[in-house]
Amino acid sequence: MERLTSRFQTASESKFLKVLLLLLCCTVAINAGAATVTWDGDAGDGLWNTAANWDGDILPTATDDVVIDNGDAVTLSTGAVT
Numbered sequence: 001m002e003r004l005t006s007r008f009q010t011a012s013e014s015k016f017l018k019v020l021l022l023l024l025c026c027t028v029a030i031n032a033g034a035a036t037v038t039w040d041g042d043a044g045d046g047l048w049n050t051a052a053n054w055d056g057d058i059l060p061t062a063t064d065d066v067v068i069d070n071g072d073a074v075t076l077s078t079g080a081v082t
Contacts (some may be wrong), residue, residue: 019082048076067081 037060044058051057053074060066068074 028049034063034065036065036067039072039074041072046073046075048074 037058038055039053040055041053043050045053047053049059051059054060
């Protein structure tokens, strides 16, 4: 027999709702970190690492989605190749 925690929920239903709420909070927190950053090329040098080339003058991070219009040329420097 299940113990009643309230008039309408059993203990197992209450635990299920707590776990569901926790998963929902984690999902929202993960998605909150991603942003969409758009290339505007305002600096004129075509370099990925120049903040002025990005809308808002902020470089994209590894978790951001990047939008580059068709036809724009972007140079990404990877350093020395050995």
